Structures are given as structure tokens and as C-alpha cells.
Amino acid sequence: MTETPRTPGPSRRSRVAPFEVMDVLDRVAVLRAAGRDVVSLCAGEPSGGAPTLVSEAAARIHASGRALTYTSALGIHELRAEIAAHYSRWYAVDVDPARVAVTTGSSGGFVLAFLAAFDPGDRVALARPGYPAYRNILTALGCEVVEIDCGAGTRFQPTPDLLDAASADGPLAGLIVASPANPTGTMVDRAELTALAQWCRTNGVRLVSDEIYHGVTYPEQSPARAADPRGVCAWEVDDTAIVISSFSKYWGMTGWRLGWMLLPDDLVRPVDALAGNVALCPPAPAQYAAVSAFAQESYHECDGAVAEFARTRKLLLDNGSRLGWGESAPPDGAFYYWADLGPQLERWGSSGDYARALLEEAAVAITPGGDFDDRSGGHSVRLSFAAGSTAVAEAIERIEAFNRG
Numbered sequence: 001m002t003e004t005p006r007t008p009g010p011s012r013r014s015r016v017a018p019f020e021v022m023d024v025l026d027r028v029a030v031l032r033a034a035g036r037d038v039v040s041l042c043a044g045e046p047s048g049g050a051p052t053l054v055s056e057a058a059a060r061i062h063a064s065g066r067a068l069t070y071t072s073a074l075g076i077h078e079l080r081a082e083i084a085a086h087y088s089r090w091y092a093v094d095v096d097p098a099r100v101a102v103t104t105g106s107s108g109g110f111v112l113a114f115l116a117a118f119d120p121g122d123r124v125a126l127a128r129p130g131y132p133a134y135r136n137i138l139t140a141l142g143c144e145v146v147e148i149d150c151g152a153g154t155r156f157q158p159t160p161d162l163l164d165a166a167s168a169d170g171p172l173a174g175l176i177v178a179s180p181a182n183p184t185g186t187m188v189d190r191a192e193l194t195a196l197a198q199w200c201r202t203n204g205v206r207l208v209s210d211e212i213y214h215g216v217t218y219p220e221q222s223p224a225r226a227a228d229p230r231g232v233c234a235w236e237v238d239d240t241a242i243v244i245s246s247f248s249k250y251w252g253m254t255g256w257r258l259g260w261m262l263l264p265d266d267l268v269r270p271v272d273a274l275a276g277n278v279a280l281c282p283p284a285p286a287q288y289a290a291v292s293a294f295a296q297e298s299y300h301e302c303d304g305a306v307a308e309f310a311r312t313r314k315l316l317l318d319n320g321s322r323l324g325w326g327e328s329a330p331p332d333g334a335f336y337y338w339a340d341l342g343p344q345l346e347r348w349g350s351s352g353d354y355a356r357a358l359l360e361e362a363a364v365a366i367t368p369g370g371d372f373d374d375r376s377g378g379h380s381v382r383l384s385f386a387a388g389s390t391a392v393a394e395a396i397e398r399i400e401a402f403n404r405g
């Protein structure tokens, strides 16, 4: 008797929700290939690319023919030192380069941080709506994700009261805070971050602070944020937090796959050991080139890109009512506009159906909210204004006409 062959199949932990935005992006590519003029406002990617000095440094590195071998697991010393120095420029924080870990994008940082800080079964809190990768990585690592419903009332950010309520079912091991946040763009100010850090200290909870949108901020347009124009770094408040950041957004280097972490003393060695096993090192050419990201000229260029985001943000907020959607919170930072669909919801039933029809009929790509909020994201959409004011102005015209028709 022959035995029926059995294949093992994927693990239970790999069952994470796919991103709806990836389907939208695939469809954008198909429509563009067929000649449609699509305005794509779904991806969180600055279109301008890396600062000139970084691109030039990369070209020199490749032209030199030098062997691009593995680097130290935590990154090249020169880059770690530049990252540490950046903290004294933007914040009042003195960072020891030995506590900087360069990572494969902030995404690579999350995996290392969560592995180093949490055990399977640990309860880790985060805001809903929020960036879906936190939830999905934690779930795949066997942690229990405690989603905190954060509405417009707390500007979509957690508060000590909400954390007290979230710990009623069991103690928390971690809290992830993103400021500016994706998808809402809202920020916590110094007092709010201090209160959250104190709550974490009192309750023995590890704070993970996602600061990848720092610098992509609009202090002139959000006066309440003017005191800390780049954002507040969690280490200004408590250096037992894990700070996670990236070259992807302010520096426009998404595809270079480079980010970093500031690590509490006790996590440096574990992260070093994990990083050496998981990826050996972050991409070497990107590391050498990224040293130039901290030149004055590079900051100047990036601030120029942020000024264009600010103009686009203003255009969007000034014309927000023309979109025919519902409530939204003006973003303090990042380049996202998160809105309830309001009257469009009655007509379309869900943000997924609305976004699909908008793409097919009006050739405007936005992101349905389900990626960021699996409970009520079907009512909301995220529009990324990273593509700039010309694209957004065109999208507003098309959306207005689409809603009428």
C-alpha cells in the first residue's frame, strides 16, 4: 500500500493579514501599464529620493570597486557616531554611539527590538488605528497584541487612562507609541510622552517609540507642536525606552533599507547577538553612503522636501470639504490624511469598495482603512500626500467629480 504524500504547510504563526494596500499598488501598476494616468496617493513614500550627497557617495562607493563585505552586526562605527551626533542637533540628548544599532530599515529594527524585549505570550499594547506591521510582527512572534481603541478625542494616541483600562485583563509587557503616527499623522507632545513613559516605568512596561516620521512635521501649521519642531525623542524623557527611527521618510530613502535604534543598556548585547544571526549586518553600501545624510547640505535638502509636504498638507486641509468625506484630524506630521468616509460610506458600504471604484473609475489610488484598523477601518480611508501638491490638486478634482457621478 502506498502512503498518500503529505506536505507540512505553513506555520500557524505565519497567518498574518496581507496588506490591502499591496493589492491597490498591484492594480495601479496594471492600470499604468495599460496607459491609464493614475494619481497614486496610497504609498507612504517621498518621491524625491535620497539627498544628493548620499546618492553621490553611493555612486563613488560602487565605482571604486571596493569589496562590499559584511560590516559589524550593529553597523559601521562612522554611521553610528553620525546618528548619535544627530541627537544633539535635533534634541537635547547625549547619545553614546555604542547604544546605536543600525538596522535594515526600521522594519528590521522592530523584529530585533521585539525579539530582544518580549517573550511569547507577553501582552504588548498599541493604538488602533495604527501601523499594521507592529501587530503582525508581534503576532508572528507569539506575543499577545492588546489593541487600544484611540479615537479623535485623544488624537488617536494612547493615554495613561487607556493603558490602565488595557491592563485590567492582565499586566502589559510593552507599549508601542508612534509619533507622528501612521495612518493619522498625530503626535504626542512632551507632556503626553512624559506621562506615557512614567506610566511605563511605574508598571514595569517597556516603551517602544517609533520616531521614523520625526522631521516630517509641520510646526508652523500646528502651533501646539512648535515647542518641539522635530518631535520629542523618548530618550529626552527616559532612556530605558527603545527608540526606533529610519532613513526612509525624512531622508526619502525607503528602498535603501536603512534604519536605526537607540537601545537601553541592557538590550545592546542581546540585539547585537540577534542581529548577527538574523541578517549578519544591515546593507553595507547603504551604510557607507548614509554617513552623508548628516551633512548640513543634506538636512537642507530634506527640509526643502518637508516644505513641499507642508504646502500639500495645507492645500488638502483647505480643500478637505471638497473630498465629500467625513471627520478627520489634521496631521501634525508624516504625510497622511486619515478620514472617515462620512456620506460616501452610505453609498459604497465600505472603504474597500469605495477605494476600488475610485481607482477603476477615476484613476485615483488611496488606501482603504482596514489595514490600519481591522475593526472599524472599513469606514475610513488614508490618503498619502507624499506625492506633492500637483498630484493632490488633481486627485481632489477627480474625487469631487467621482463623488458627484
Ligand SMILES: Cc1ncc(COP(=O)(O)O)c(C=O)c1O
Pocket: 044, 104, 105, 106, 107, 108, 131, 178, 181, 182, 210, 212, 245, 246, 247, 248, 254, 258, 259
Ligand atoms: C509608522 C511606521 N513605522 C515604520 C515603517 C517602516 O519603515 P522602514 O522599514 O522603511 O524604515 C513605516 C513605513 O511606512 C511606518 O509608517
